[in-house]
Amino acid sequence: MAKELKDLTKRADNYSQWYNDLVVKADLAEQSAVRGCMVIKPYGYAIWEKMQQQLDRMFKETGVQNAYFPLLIPKSFLSREADHVEGFAKECAVVTHHRLKNSPDGKGVIVDPEAKLEEELIIRPTSETIIWNTYRNWIHSYRDLPLLINQWANVMRWEMRTRMFLRTAEFLWQEGHTAHATSEEAQAEAVTMLNVYADFAEKYMAVPVVKGVKTANERFAGAVETYTIEAMMQDGKALQSGTSHFLGQNFAKAFDVQFVNKENKPEYVWATSWGVSTRLMGALIMTHSDDNGLVLPPHLAPIQVVIVPIYKTNEQLEEINQAVAPIVEDLRKRGISVKYDNADNKRPGFKFADYELKGVPVRLAIGARDLANGTVEIMRRDTLEKSEGKLDGIVDHVAELLEDIQENIYRKALNHREEMTVKVDNYEDFKVALDKGGFILAHWDGTPETEERIKEETKATIRCIPLDAPEEEGVDMLTGKPSHRRVIFARNY
Amino acid sequence: MAKELKDLTKRADNYSQWYNDLVVKADLAEQSAVRGCMVIKPYGYAIWEKMQQQLDRMFKETGVQNAYFPLLIPKSFLSREADHVEGFAKECAVVTHHRLKNSPDGKGVIVDPEAKLEEELIIRPTSETIIWNTYRNWIHSYRDLPLLINQWANVMRWEMRTRMFLRTAEFLWQEGHTAHATSEEAQAEAVTMLNVYADFAEKYMAVPVVKGVKTANERFAGAVETYTIEAMMQDGKALQSGTSHFLGQNFAKAFDVQFVNKENKPEYVWATSWGVSTRLMGALIMTHSDDNGLVLPPHLAPIQVVIVPIYKTNEQLEEINQAVAPIVEDLRKRGISVKYDNADNKRPGFKFADYELKGVPVRLAIGARDLANGTVEIMRRDTLEKSEGKLDGIVDHVAELLEDIQENIYRKALNHREEMTVKVDNYEDFKVALDKGGFILAHWDGTPETEERIKEETKATIRCIPLDAPEEEGVDMLTGKPSHRRVIFARNY
Numbered sequence: 001m002a003k004e005l006k007d008l009t010k011r012a013d014n015y016s017q018w019y020n021d022l023v024v025k026a027d028l029a030e031q032s033a034v035r036g037c038m039v040i041k042p043y044g045y046a047i048w049e050k051m052q053q054q055l056d057r058m059f060k061e062t063g064v065q066n067a068y069f070p071l072l073i074p075k076s077f078l079s080r081e082a083d084h085v086e087g088f089a090k091e092c093a094v095v096t097h098h099r100l101k102n103s104p105d106g107k108g109v110i111v112d113p114e115a116k117l118e119e120e121l122i123i124r125p126t127s128e129t130i131i132w133n134t135y136r137n138w139i140h141s142y143r144d145l146p147l148l149i150n151q152w153a154n155v156m157r158w159e160m161r162t163r164m165f166l167r168t169a170e171f172l173w174q175e176g177h178t179a180h181a182t183s184e185e186a187q188a189e190a191v192t193m194l195n196v197y198a199d200f201a202e203k204y205m206a207v208p209v210v211k212g213v214k215t216a217n218e219r220f221a222g223a224v225e226t227y228t229i230e231a232m233m234q235d236g237k238a239l240q241s242g243t244s245h246f247l248g249q250n251f252a253k254a255f256d257v258q259f260v261n262k263e264n265k266p267e268y269v270w271a272t273s274w275g276v277s278t279r280l281m282g283a284l285i286m287t288h289s290d291d292n293g294l295v296l297p298p299h300l301a302p303i304q305v306v307i308v309p310i311y312k313t314n315e316q317l318e319e320i321n322q323a324v325a326p327i328v329e330d331l332r333k334r335g336i337s338v339k340y341d342n343a344d345n346k347r348p349g350f351k352f353a354d355y356e357l358k359g360v361p362v363r364l365a366i367g368a369r370d371l372a373n374g375t376v377e378i379m380r381r382d383t384l385e386k387s388e389g390k391l392d393g394i395v396d397h398v399a400e401l402l403e404d405i406q407e408n409i410y411r412k413a414l415n416h417r418e419e420m421t422v423k424v425d426n427y428e429d430f431k432v433a434l435d436k437g438g439f440i441l442a443h444w445d446g447t448p449e450t451e452e453r454i455k456e457e458t459k460a461t462i463r464c465i466p467l468d469a470p471e472e473e474g475v476d477m478l479t480g481k482p483s484h485r486r487v488i489f490a491r492n493y
Numbered sequence: 494m495a496k497e498l499k500d501l502t503k504r505a506d507n508y509s510q511w512y513n514d515l516v517v518k519a520d521l522a523e524q525s526a527v528r529g530c531m532v533i534k535p536y537g538y539a540i541w542e543k544m545q546q547q548l549d550r551m552f553k554e555t556g557v558q559n560a561y562f563p564l565l566i567p568k569s570f571l572s573r574e575a576d577h578v579e580g581f582a583k584e585c586a587v588v589t590h591h592r593l594k595n596s597p598d599g600k601g602v603i604v605d606p607e608a609k610l611e612e613e614l615i616i617r618p619t620s621e622t623i624i625w626n627t628y629r630n631w632i633h634s635y636r637d638l639p640l641l642i643n644q645w646a647n648v649m650r651w652e653m654r655t656r657m658f659l660r661t662a663e664f665l666w667q668e669g670h671t672a673h674a675t676s677e678e679a680q681a682e683a684v685t686m687l688n689v690y691a692d693f694a695e696k697y698m699a700v701p702v703v704k705g706v707k708t709a710n711e712r713f714a715g716a717v718e719t720y721t722i723e724a725m726m727q728d729g730k731a732l733q734s735g736t737s738h739f740l741g742q743n744f745a746k747a748f749d750v751q752f753v754n755k756e757n758k759p760e761y762v763w764a765t766s767w768g769v770s771t772r773l774m775g776a777l778i779m780t781h782s783d784d785n786g787l788v789l790p791p792h793l794a795p796i797q798v799v800i801v802p803i804y805k806t807n808e809q810l811e812e813i814n815q816a817v818a819p820i821v822e823d824l825r826k827r828g829i830s831v832k833y834d835n836a837d838n839k840r841p842g843f844k845f846a847d848y849e850l851k852g853v854p855v856r857l858a859i860g861a862r863d864l865a866n867g868t869v870e871i872m873r874r875d876t877l878e879k880s881e882g883k884l885d886g887i888v889d890h891v892a893e894l895l896e897d898i899q900e901n902i903y904r905k906a907l908n909h910r911e912e913m914t915v916k917v918d919n920y921e922d923f924k925v926a927l928d929k930g931g932f933i934l935a936h937w938d939g940t941p942e943t944e945e946r947i948k949e950e951t952k953a954t955i956r957c958i959p960l961d962a963p964e965e966e967g968v969d970m971l972t973g974k975p976s977h978r979r980v981i982f983a984r985n986y
Contacts (some may be wrong), residue, residue: 032562032623032627033567033626033627034566034567037564039562045561065539067534070530072527072530073527074526074527090593090594091591092592093591094604097586098587099583099584099585099651100587100615108569109572111589111613154647156564
């Protein structure tokens with residue numbers, strides 16, 4: 001263990017390596033024996049569970065229900081929707097057989113050639129196709145609408161270059177799939193879920209996000225409109241953190257899902273889909289953490305407070321144990337998760353470093369002298385500041401401190417984003433700004449061709465057209481054609 | 494909808510068809526477009542979620558943490574443990590390729606022959622192999638033990654004959670995988686989890702279970718000992734509802750997982766695994782439900798109480814709405830989930846039948862005359878008894894009634910099991926008893942051969958050797974060889 005606490009790469013030395021190191025050393029995840037698939041370790045999974053629980057509550061508050069659809073999708077389903085197949089039916093895991101048998105040479109097992117499937121099955125890269133094929137039987141009348149369904153599931157996309165949490169072949173996510181009687185209602189739903197994602201990112205992850213619309217180039221395969229929340233990482237790169245799609249009637253037409261409307265006429269159903277994934281873990285890590293390890297927002301930290309006793313004798317430890325017990329109980333009553341680490345096989349210094357690495361927001365250290373004085377040493381993980389507090393009233397103090405940390409790391413991330421966001425009006429300045437990193441607000445002529453050319457020349461993409469972008473007349477940096485508002489360019493994960 | 498309420502097959506006419514009908518008509522699940530895979534619909538999933546939440550709490554109380562391991566397992570992993578491969582590496586979904594491409598004829602997509610995997614990957618039928626391959630890197634010293642990990646996941650077994658919830662190709666489950674320093678500790682863990690399962694089944698599902706040990710024939714592939722909880726369905730057939738396995742050092746040896754013990758000597762790690770699945774939904778349905786539909790135990794019912802207004806005029810409805818609002822609020826404060834169904838597009842009789850079909854434990858009906866009299870009609874789903882209650886104090890009454898229903902359906906199921914459990918001492922009586930259904934307590938000589946012969950001749954298997962089976966000298970029904978306790982024979986799902 002001890003060695004893991006050391007040799008965490010510094011962000012300034014190699015940001016990318018720092019991230020990879022941190023994911024492993026903080027016990028969040030590790031590579032598995034299967035190419036591009038990770039193992040999410042208990043500590044990482046505990047954070048994901050807290051995310052899930054909160055998101056699930058927020059979805060349900062909007063009337064969404066959970067369900068579960070099959071992992072495997074018949075190959076032919078993928079090609080029903082023309083754009084969708086281009087986007088999703090290429091790099092994916094294909095099931096072709098349903099049996100193994102003993103190898104004739106007696107060594108292990110081989111695929112039984114007689115157990116070939118008539119039609120190959122694809123491990124879902126996303127579930128629009130199988131779900132809309134199901135909705136055909138569920139939706140007959142406008143009275144069956146809206147249908148608001150979400151599933152928590154694993155999905156698989158055979159990515160060539162993978163990075164833990166950010167881009168893995170298999171990942172965990174939720175995918176919402178809703179059906180509506182009108183275009184307006186479906187569009188409103190897509191925006192509602194975008195707002196849920198933004199609220200979750202800002203209030204729970206403490207990650208400020210820009211809400212916007214994707215350009216046609218960056219749209220989900222099969223969507224009419226893709227909404228996105230975009231976050232900025234500490235290195236100035238953008239991370240798309242969640243998307244919500246207005247799908248029009250594309251999937252309803254591809255799977256023939258019609259309903260009888262109030263005027264008693266058949267009509268194709270209007271759709272949305274929306275999802276966030278374990279990628280949020282990447283956003284969380286890269287937004288707040290530092291060279292000492294993770295910094296977790298208190299609202300999502302599996303352990304919010306750790307208490308470490310400092311003692312020399314067993315008598316001292318016993319006294320501290322007794323003084324700490326009611327504090328632990330009171331913290332728990334307040335709904336604060338606390339760990340009292342009085343394990344005697346590790347020194348306090350080791351424990352301090354370990355909990356720093358793990359991003360525990362507040363650390364209390366209590367020694368024999370503290371007990372005598374009625375004091376406690378308080379360390380807040382976000383600033384690493386230590387202070388002396390009074391044991392009396394410590395629970396209230398910790399509760400306030402947790403909220404303060406939550407706000408502080410959000411504000412810090414917001415300041416960072418604002419400092420790293422610049423307006424640029426010509427292509428030379430654009431390239432200079434890009435190399436510094438951050439979001440660049442620039443005019444764009446609205447054509448895919450210009451966007452594509454900029455991407456090829458600079459590796460920058462349009463992250464989104466912000467929903468709140470003010471109208472402003474200008475001209476495209478490259479083509480000089482007119483533009484009515486600035487869009488956000490950035491390099492991205 | 495209305496037609497779904499009718500034509501639910503009667504249990505006496507065709508128990509098996511009744512089950513299939515009920516699963517579909519109560520909106521629990523339906524067949525999907527993929528062979529043997531079901532769609533779990535929102536109402537069914539809501540019950541499963543309540544099961545998950547409670548089980549998850551119970552696991553965590555014993556110190557278990559959640560994590561997530563890859564969906565795909567390299568083919569070669571399956572053949573590392575000799576028994577395991579026989580049990581699991583046969584009927585399974587095999588991924589052989591990782592890319593599709595456009596068909597040359599322009600119609601749809603085909604598997605790209607150039608994207609063949611070097612080693613095929615299997616969709617996990619269970620995860621011992623990939624998890625123990627991972628544990629090799631996590632376990633070095635006795636200080637790393639015990640390791641108590643669970644995952645909630647989907648798994649796939651290419652079953653030939655499937656039935657919703659009871660046996661599906663893909664199913665949802667949890668699988669616990671623990672690692673220990675001693676054989677005793679691992680065995681104790683396997684029993685601890687068996688007890689968690691039994692407590693959950695009895696206190697939440699209201700399903701009485703027999704705890705026992707499986708015979709060698711029925712053991713999990715790769716286990717030294719398999720513990721089971723066995724429930725009896727209304728038709729007298731047994732349903733294996735959860736299993737917990739002591740794996741000895743089999744997987745540690747297969748994946749070379751050693752630790753340095755306290756004596757500083759290398760030793761193979763001791764293991765357990767344990768799981769319950771969406772099969773529990775089948776047990777829940779078949780234990781309590783009747784010819785009117787589902788009967789759900791209050792502790793797992795997504796809606797515990799439904800309130801239906803009976804009115805003729807809008808004024809009456811408005812009055813009832815006002816009277817019901819504080820009752821709904823008070824029920825929710827008590828943690829009771831309640832639905833007030835004042836939708837005006839369905840008649841009360843339709844609503845009554847629908848909530849009966851869905852198994853809502855308590856129904857309150859309030860009409861204008863009730864309001865005047867301060868009364869309410871109360872219907873309990875388990876007995877279908879109606880009574881008149883007072884609006885004053887209704888919340889307390891409902892809370893008590895829910896507990897009473899929970900106990901009553903448990904007692905009813907227990908009585909049924911006791912009535913359907915018989916002792917038999919010769920093979921002729923055995924066959925007669927079998928055709929009546931139920932558990933048969935009989936002597937067995939302990940050999941796989943005898944068990945196998947009985948199975949072939951009668952389709953009965955030994956469900957378990959009950960943990961609390963009293964010692965009793967006897968002789969095997971078939972062979973006349975000595976036996977020291979009775980075991981449970983039954984036909985099973």
